[in-house]
Amino acid sequence: MQGATVTITGGTGSFGSTMVGHLLTRGVGEVHILSRDETKQDDMRTRFADSRLKFFLGDVRDPDSVADALIGTDFVFHAAALKQVPSCEFFPQQAVKTNVLGSHNVVEAAAAAGVRAVVFLSTDKAVYPVNAMGMSKALMEKTAQAFARSHPGSRTTVSLTRYGNVMYSRGSVIPLFVRQLQAGLPLTVTEPRMTRFLMSLPESVGLVEYAFTHAEPGDLFVRKAPACTVEVLARAVASLLGVEAPELKRIGTRHGEKLHETLLSREEMVKAQDRGDYFRVPLDARSLQYELYYEEGAPEANTFDDYTSENTTRLDLEQTKALLLQLPEFQALAGSAR
């Protein structure tokens, strides 16, 4: 990173801000932030007050704006995305434009600019997708992998990361539970048995950095993560705010939601290499010869299970509380609840 120029698409979001803070302490030369929202850019400019940050107003849908931001860039973290399940459900063509076509623009512009590495950020919802957000992210993954497969000699190394729910991220269930508790309202639980992987924001940045450092073209990386049910999550949040018997209001599964999420499919688990905190899944570099698809299977796939939020390490109430207490937000809240 020393002296390098890094571009972060969607750089004003939670991931972008955390990554920028991290890069600035690692001697980065310049960070280009490409995003659509001028107000968020201005907030970030004043917050960091660092001349190494350069802001590019634009959109991954607009190839010219991507090409502009990538001039002189060594590395790209592609975080720009439409990631809300409901909005993508109502406007799937918008998800295609940003998540699929926008990602294609990023990989093409990166190759044209001679960028050395691009890391794409994906989600567990892209595995066996049931909603438009997950489907469009799955196609983003295929777009990145297709580039790696069809450009074996490229200077640009493309890799992917997939992550699960980031705890306390904007618009997610944990800050919602906190607000409900503070207002004295019941906690709205969709389906008590539903499970989700739990990751912190610094862990998601660590995953992207790991991919960036270790990737061969087309690699996919996930971080091993524990999970809990939403009932346990609701009770853990309540307990940390001093409410031991919270009222839970069951609202039922929302549109496009799965009971459990999958970080790696069984076909990916067959090829996955265990790297301690991470799994690395190398590119399926089979050529596009039809007979390989029609006539050759992979019998070993039948002996593996998917890696899911149901079969990963399951946290109980006390373990979930301990995990939440590692977040700065809960340290502040638990302190004020005492």
Ligand SMILES: O=c1ccn([C@@H]2O[C@H](COP(=O)(O)OP(=O)(O)O[C@H]3O[C@H](CO)[C@@H](O)[C@H](O)[C@H]3O)[C@@H](O)[C@H]2O)c(=O)[nH]1
């Ligand atoms: O009032 C609520 C809202 C949500 N939930 C549940 O809480 C869990 C987490 O929900 P939420 O925080 O809304 O996250 P997800 O819908 O799982 O999606 C998030 O996590 C994904 C990664 O899996 C990201 O890609 C998405 O952008 C992000 O919104 C789910 O089981 C929900 O059913 C409730 O029980 N009650």
